Every structure is written in C-alpha cells, then in structure tokens.
Amino acid sequence: MTSLSRRSGSLQGSPVRFSTYGESGLLKSHRRYFAILAFALLATPLAVGLVRPDPPAAILKEGRYLARAPNVPAASADWLTLSARIDAFLADHFGLRQVLIRAHKDLTKPLLGFGNDTVLIGRDGRLFYLGQEAVQQSAGLVMRDQRVFETVGLLARMNAALGARGIAFIVAVPPNAATIYSDDLPKWAQSRGRRTEYDLLIEGLAAHGVRAVDLRPALEAARSEGPVFYRHDSHWTARGALAGFNALVGADGRPDWRLDPGSALGPLETREGGDLARMLGEDATETVEDLTLPAARTELLTANPLGDFVGTLDRPGPTIMIIGDSFTQDYLPRMTLQRAGRVVWLEHQKCGFDWKAIERFRPDEVWWMPNERFLICDPGAAPAGFAP
Numbered sequence: 001m002t003s004l005s006r007r008s009g010s011l012q013g014s015p016v017r018f019s020t021y022g023e024s025g026l027l028k029s030h031r032r033y034f035a036i037l038a039f040a041l042l043a044t045p046l047a048v049g050l051v052r053p054d055p056p057a058a059i060l061k062e063g064r065y066l067a068r069a070p071n072v073p074a075a076s077a078d079w080l081t082l083s084a085r086i087d088a089f090l091a092d093h094f095g096l097r098q099v100l101i102r103a104h105k106d107l108t109k110p111l112l113g114f115g116n117d118t119v120l121i122g123r124d125g126r127l128f129y130l131g132q133e134a135v136q137q138s139a140g141l142v143m144r145d146q147r148v149f150e151t152v153g154l155l156a157r158m159n160a161a162l163g164a165r166g167i168a169f170i171v172a173v174p175p176n177a178a179t180i181y182s183d184d185l186p187k188w189a190q191s192r193g194r195r196t197e198y199d200l201l202i203e204g205l206a207a208h209g210v211r212a213v214d215l216r217p218a219l220e221a222a223r224s225e226g227p228v229f230y231r232h233d234s235h236w237t238a239r240g241a242l243a244g245f246n247a248l249v250g251a252d253g254r255p256d257w258r259l260d261p262g263s264a265l266g267p268l269e270t271r272e273g274g275d276l277a278r279m280l281g282e283d284a285t286e287t288v289e290d291l292t293l294p295a296a297r298t299e300l301l302t303a304n305p306l307g308d309f310v311g312t313l314d315r316p317g318p319t320i321m322i323i324g325d326s327f328t329q330d331y332l333p334r335m336t337l338q339r340a341g342r343v344v345w346l347e348h349q350k351c352g353f354d355w356k357a358i359e360r361f362r363p364d365e366v367w368w369m370p371n372e373r374f375l376i377c378d379p380g381a382a383p384a385g386f387a388p
Helices: 029-051 056-060 076-093 097-108 131-139 145-164 197-207 216-222 238-251 275-280 331-336 356-361
Strands: 119-121 127-129 168-171 269-272 285-288 297-300 309-312 319-324 342-347 365-369
Touching (some): 127 131, 145 365, 216 238, 238 331, 319 356, 331 342
Antiparallel strands (some): 119 127, 297 309
16 A cells, blocks of 8 residues: 655544645635525525515516425325425525526526516517506406406497487407417416407497497418517507408408408518517517508697598598497508598597587598507496586
8 A cells, every 4th residue: 555655744544634724624714704604595485484474466567477386195106206396385485586586587588588578578588568457457366357347338428329319339359469369378378268348348348339349369370371460569450450440340240341351461570669569678579561642631639649630631531439449449440541531539548539520520430449458438437528
C-alpha cells in the first residue's frame, strides 16, 4: 500500500479526506451566508402562501382548476398517488406564484402565458376576452335569467312601437369568440351543451313574436373556410362579419343582398396588434382577409369614439338603422350599402340609445346587433325618449 510522506502533512497510511468544513464541523463563513440566502429564497414563497396565497381565479386563468388539498388515502392504491397530489397542491398554493410566473414570462418573452385579469390565453395562443364575464357567459356558467327576460320585454315593446310606425325590426346578436371557438378554451370554459344567455334571448324573443336570427350556426360553418375571429383581438374578422351578414339578410327575406365571399373578401394580409394583445402588453401579428367593398361616405352625428353616423354610397334603396357596437361599426354598413340607400349606425349604449333618432331618420328597418357580451340591458335601461 502506498503511503504519503510526512512532508505532505498526512500520517503515513492514513486516507486523504477533502472537506468543505472547518475544524468545528460548520460551513465556512461565505458558504454559510449562501445557505442562509438560499433558505430565505425557498422559504419566502411558502411563508407568503400561508399569509396571502394567490386567489383561485388566478389558476382559472391558466385554463385549469385549483388543485385540492389531498385527503388521507382510504385505499392502498391511493398511497401511490399521494405524493403527486401533495406536489400539485403545493404548486398551486405557494405565495408569489403569479409574480414568479410573470417574471419568467418577461424574461423569456413568449406570447404564451397565463393572461391577466382581462385576457385568457387558450390553445395555440388564441386570446379570449374575460371582461363582462364573456367567457363564463359563452360557457353557460353565468345565467342572469331575470335580466335576460327584462331585455326580451324591452325589445318586444320596441318591436311593437316600431311596427306601429311601419318599421321592421330584427335582432341578430354577434356571438363571442368564446362561443364560436370554444374548442380552443380550457375544459372548464367550454359549454358542453349547457344552455346560455344567448339561448334564453333567442327563445324569449320567439315567444314574444320578435324576429331574431341566431348567428352562431353561420359562423361555426364559416370556420372551415377561414378565421371568423381574430386570434389576438376580441372582434370577428371580415369573413366572420360576412357570414353573420348573409345569415341576417337571408332571415330578413332579402336573399339577394347576400354577398359572395370570393368577391367581397381580399387576399390574406398581415395584421399587426389586436386589442387583447395590447391588454397583455405584447406584440402580435396574424394573417387575415379584409373587405374589398368601398367605404361609405359618412356624416358623424356625435363626437364620441363610437360616434353615431349616417353612411351612403349615393345609391337608391331603403334606409337601414343598425344599433350595435364595435362589431358592426365598420363591416356591416359597408356590406349593407351594397343594396341599401342609406345606413344609420347608432351605439346601443346598453339599451340607452336616443329613440329620437328613429323619428328623425324614419328607417325602413332597424337591426338590433349588440355583441353577445352586451346582449343584456343595464338594469332599468331604456332608449331615451322611448314611450311605448
């Protein structure tokens, strides 16, 4: 056996041992500070999780449910999965969870994350708007029955008042993106056959004799031909709006007003941004089609961002009044003016629009078209000056 000499500082025949410890057996001072720092970093999220854990809603925005606290196993097979269930529970309940996730996202900078209070990121990066409970509404997870019935009652009174003036009335509500692209949502946000407020509205209007067209089947069918909603924006695309328009005029007894997508839509173009991407503070691009139809010559009636206006292409035809929101402000007047002589567009103001516009413009038809998330009127709302 080889032995070390005494000049090497070891005893002859003794094994050589390398240690990071001092003679006292404790960590060296600089490593002691490192250990304290490491312990603090590990302990801080655990401590914050006990005092102020992230709310369950933060987990829902990730497209899944909050992991439940594991129970004591009742069967021998349950012991095999206990550690995984404990790990899942701790992963969902440690403190500063969203802060750390956001920090990781900001460092890696993908357009894939967990969204924020107003945006849900679905499969393949499709964005969904969470405001006005739009996702829950499309899933049938919120059902404000009484307010839907009150809205139906108001629309029925409006229908009667317009009919007395010889003005036709039809309801056509553009659906939410979450309604049409539910397969891109997490399972908790899919309707899976649940009745929704859209269903209640259509059924209630039919019971009151109000003409209404369900636009959902037309948009679902149009998906096979191209995107009907933007990926990074809450609105429908030109193709989606065209599918809705064709369904509306078909139900309105005007099949000759339908437009051919092959001639009404242009080639695919790059579109930058989107309202939902901006809410996330992200840059985004996608390729979509735009309308080839000419823009109307317009006269603004109000100065607000969704300003009411009158549009025309100086052609003969009936006057159509569209009461809606940003879904219909641009696309629908351009489509309608291919046959109509004049379009009057009014912001619905959650059912509080100015009824005097009816008397002023005497339209031949009124199309009621707020987006699905605005299909319910504000409590007690009614058009200003409306006296049925």
